[in-house]
Amino acid sequence: MKTYEKIYNLVKKIPKGQVSTYGQIGQLLNINPRVVGWALNRLAKYQSKSNGIPWQRVINSKGGISTNRLMNIPLGLQKKLLEREGIRFNKDEKTDLSKYLWGKKQKI
DNA sequence: ATGTTGACGCATG
DNA sequence: CCATGCGCCAACA
Numbered sequence: 774m775k776t777y778e779k780i781y782n783l784v785k786k787i788p789k790g791q792v793s794t795y796g797q798i799g800q801l802l803n804i805n806p807r808v809v810g811w812a813l814n815r816l817a818k819y820q821s822k823s824n825g826i827p828w829q830r831v832i833n834s835k836g837g838i839s840t841n842r843l844m845n846i847p848l849g850l851q852k853k854l855l856e857r858e859g860i861r862f863n864k865d866e867k868t869d870l871s872k873y874l875w876g877k878k879q880k881i
Numbered sequence: 882a883t884g885t886t887g888a889c890g891c892a893t894g
Numbered sequence: 895c896c897a898t899g900c901g902c903c904a905a906c907a
Contacts, residue, residue: 776904795889805902806889812904814888831888839888846888 776804777812784813787830790859792868793875796834810839817845829854830875836867 779802787793795806802809813828829851833839840846852862860868871877 799889804904807887807902808889808904810888811886812888814886815905817888828888833888834890841888843888851888 776802776808777815780804780809780812781816781826784826784828784831787827787875789827790873791875792830792832792855792860792870792873794832794834794870795839797875798831814843814845817843830858832868836870836873838866 780798783798783802784793795809798809799806809831813831816824816826816828832851832855838851840851841848852866855868856862860873862868
């Protein structure tokens with residue numbers, strides 16, 4: 774099984790309303806976070822069609838969006854998709870990872 | 882086989 | 895806050 778397949782399988786498990794990070798995915802699979810980014814980038818490159826993989830739920834360790842500088846992906850798309858799932862962004866365009874990170878318990 | 886490419890993360894200035 | 899630098903490594907060409 775290819776590494777990127779493992780990554781896709783894991784990303785599929787991120788629950789709606791929560792997010793993960795490149796680092797967290799990498800840690801769980803014992804691979805470098807860079808490879809996680811590479812694998813997700815591959816989706817946009819080689820699979821123009823929708824694929825059922827919730828790629829938008831993977832963000833960077835700062836709680837921010839990393840796709841905005843890419844030509845492949847429309848500006849602001851990832852944020853829009855996440856907001857649609859209930860993720861809120863502060864004025865610095867960051868999410869509260871202590872709240873939304875996959876595996877953390879929700880505060881009341 | 883060899884060089885290049887990143888949706889990273891962390892440390893440092 | 896911004897800018898580099900570097901370790902990292904699968905897949906691609």
